[in-house]
Amino acid sequence: MNTKFQNDINEGLSKALKSLPSKYFYDKTGDDLFVKIMNLPEYYLTKAEFDIFKNQTKNIIAALDINPNVYFELIELGAGDGTKTKELLKVLISENFNFDYIPIDISNNALKQLETNLNTEIPNLNVTKKQGDYFNVLDGLKTSNHPKVVLFLGSNIGNMEDEKAKRFISKLSSSLNPNDKVVLGVDLIKSKDIVLPAYNDKAGITKAFNFNLLNRINKELDANFNIDQFSHQPEYTETEGIARSYIVSNTDQEVHIGALNKTFQFKKGEKIHTEISRKYNDEILNSILENSSLRIVTKLLDTKSYFADYILIKT
Numbered sequence: 001m002n003t004k005f006q007n008d009i010n011e012g013l014s015k016a017l018k019s020l021p022s023k024y025f026y027d028k029t030g031d032d033l034f035v036k037i038m039n040l041p042e043y044y045l046t047k048a049e050f051d052i053f054k055n056q057t058k059n060i061i062a063a064l065d066i067n068p069n070v071y072f073e074l075i076e077l078g079a080g081d082g083t084k085t086k087e088l089l090k091v092l093i094s095e096n097f098n099f100d101y102i103p104i105d106i107s108n109n110a111l112k113q114l115e116t117n118l119n120t121e122i123p124n125l126n127v128t129k130k131q132g133d134y135f136n137v138l139d140g141l142k143t144s145n146h147p148k149v150v151l152f153l154g155s156n157i158g159n160m161e162d163e164k165a166k167r168f169i170s171k172l173s174s175s176l177n178p179n180d181k182v183v184l185g186v187d188l189i190k191s192k193d194i195v196l197p198a199y200n201d202k203a204g205i206t207k208a209f210n211f212n213l214l215n216r217i218n219k220e221l222d223a224n225f226n227i228d229q230f231s232h233q234p235e236y237t238e239t240e241g242i243a244r245s246y247i248v249s250n251t252d253q254e255v256h257i258g259a260l261n262k263t264f265q266f267k268k269g270e271k272i273h274t275e276i277s278r279k280y281n282d283e284i285l286n287s288i289l290e291n292s293s294l295r296i297v298t299k300l301l302d303t304k305s306y307f308a309d310y311i312l313i314k315t
Helices: 002-015 026-039 044-055 055-062 083-094 106-120 134-141 162-174 192-199 206-223 280-288
Strands: 070-078 099-105 148-150 181-187 230-235 241-251 253-257 260-267 271-279 294-301 307-314
Touching: 002 070, 002 206, 002 253, 002 260, 026 106, 026 206, 044 055, 044 083, 044 192, 044 307, 055 083, 055 294, 070 083, 070 134, 083 099, 083 106, 099 106, 134 162, 148 206, 162 241, 162 294, 192 230, 192 241, 192 253, 206 230, 206 241, 206 271, 280 294
Parallel strands: 070 099, 070 148, 148 181
Antiparallel strands: 181 307, 230 241, 241 271, 253 260, 294 307
């Protein structure tokens, strides 16, 4: 049994304001559901960043200022299915850049699928996959003195509260050497009518993605969550610039988790916080970077200016 999973679920559901870590969305079922989410008409984030990687690949490479003849490590945190990154990889290989691709993801299933696909689509690419949590893997970056380009795409940093994002960026910065680069993909602040449907699609895929976490707890921790007794509730205001997802109890109820030998009480209308998605602008990002040695070189926008890929440099 995954003791870390068990402890995190216990901790989250024992809080006065209940929460569940979004990283546990991702098992095989969760991976498949998220691929479906990325293809939903309402989910603009993946399409917007793909627009940048597809149509501005040369601009990304130019902004990174990498020498084709000098070996570097291209490290991706939270690689997923690699759809966007493949656009960059193909150009780097075709232009004979000297590098290895190191995808990192919490989901071993996602990494295996990515490696299989890359072996077929880009057979000349050197791939060294690593499974693990972002924070834990960062320590391993220090062991290599090769120049590095770190990709952190998909607005994954937006899944962290601002204080945690600051700690993450500070740790990432300390794991890099001067002149190492970071490509940081972030969703930009937009109106509610654009943002909210991305987390509340008509087909209910995002709801199923959130509820998959309850199914995991039922299956892996011997719990008895009745999925029908809960609702999916996303919230967003442009003023705050943070989308939040909740699972809400539809009634007063009890849920027993056998692996914990513990029963949790839920009031009608009580929320379980599952995910945030912070939206950014230059001011917010600079506040996240202020205690690190990472500085903005430039940013690239998609054609609708929904999304930005910032190029950062370690000074």
